[in-house]
Amino acid sequence: MIQAAWVIGLVAAWAMGLAPSLPLFIVGYVLYGVTGFVTSPLFSYVTAARGKLTAGRAMTLTSAMFNLGAVIGPVSGGWIGEQFSIRAIFLFAASVFILSTAMILFLKPQPRDEQDTESTNRSLLSNTRFLGFLSVVFFVMFATYLPQPLSPNFLQNERGISLAQMGLIGSLGSLGNVAFNLVLGQFNSRLGFVLGQIFVAIFAFLLWKGTGQAWYMLGYFLMGGFRAARMLAMAQVRLLIHQAHMGLAYGITEAGNSAALILAPLLAGYLYDKNPASIYPLSLLLIGVGVIISLIFTPREKRQGAKVTL
Numbered sequence: 001m002i003q004a005a006w007v008i009g010l011v012a013a014w015a016m017g018l019a020p021s022l023p024l025f026i027v028g029y030v031l032y033g034v035t036g037f038v039t040s041p042l043f044s045y046v047t048a049a050r051g052k053l054t055a056g057r058a059m060t061l062t063s064a065m066f067n068l069g070a071v072i073g074p075v076s077g078g079w080i081g082e083q084f085s086i087r088a089i090f091l092f093a094a095s096v097f098i099l100s101t102a103m104i105l106f107l108k109p110q111p112r113d114e115q116d117t118e119s120t121n122r123s124l125l126s127n128t129r130f131l132g133f134l135s136v137v138f139f140v141m142f143a144t145y146l147p148q149p150l151s152p153n154f155l156q157n158e159r160g161i162s163l164a165q166m167g168l169i170g171s172l173g174s175l176g177n178v179a180f181n182l183v184l185g186q187f188n189s190r191l192g193f194v195l196g197q198i199f200v201a202i203f204a205f206l207l208w209k210g211t212g213q214a215w216y217m218l219g220y221f222l223m224g225g226f227r228a229a230r231m232l233a234m235a236q237v238r239l240l241i242h243q244a245h246m247g248l249a250y251g252i253t254e255a256g257n258s259a260a261l262i263l264a265p266l267l268a269g270y271l272y273d274k275n276p277a278s279i280y281p282l283s284l285l286l287i288g289v290g291v292i293i294s295l296i297f298t299p300r301e302k303r304q305g306a307k308v309t310l
Helices: 001-020 024-049 057-083 088-103 117-121 128-145 151-157 163-184 189-210 213-222 225-240 243-274 276-297
Strands: none
Touching: 001 024, 001 088, 024 057, 024 243, 057 088, 057 163, 057 189, 057 225, 117 189, 128 189, 128 225, 128 243, 128 276, 151 163, 151 189, 151 276, 163 189, 163 213, 163 225, 189 213, 189 225, 189 276, 225 243
């Protein structure tokens, strides 16, 4: 499935680069969006191939490299577009995709575990520990994403930040994604998950009460805790399931995460329309609740291979 996603992405990238008109470009763009199905198989592969790394460290390291590319990509694309053309950006990206796909095609397969008798008789959806943790993750992702979608609007419309300044602030946010994935990935997954939420709470507070660009830049950098927390939530899922259920469990968890990321902007938009600043105190309240329930209900593991408890 990983290889299929990369091949589809390669076709989509070339479709966008070679499209002579907007409708055909949109076809390529939509096709590229389809590759989002790779998330769960990719997590499963990384977990199986992690060697001596913990699941949390392997996932956050992978996420850090993705976000590092997200920092370098826009800078490179901007230079290419300025020197040549917008089309050249897509053609260059499609060319790089050839190398990337070639590397993916040489990935070694990982062994698959068959379900044992216990896991056969007990389906994933009857795993109460997993379902309980899934509820915690949904609430935490909703709370920590709530202050994010309309923050650029808030800074520009309410705090007078220019587009150029927003570009710099956004770049700090991408660097924060890299930094916090690398740093929090070194911690126990449960502790890193909680710390990630706390850093997002500080982000919300700084945007609410901050009085200058420096504070907003710091806030956006700390927002990187969100990405790390999301990866560490996935890492904790592995502690609650049989390995044979890993792919499905990651898929269900990612679906729950996506639902939270769809619903949170709806509430953010409603609050922004009533009072733009009201998003942040409510986010702080919800994140505080999220931290508490995370400390109570997330799985505990003292060391790799130790017995997991809730």
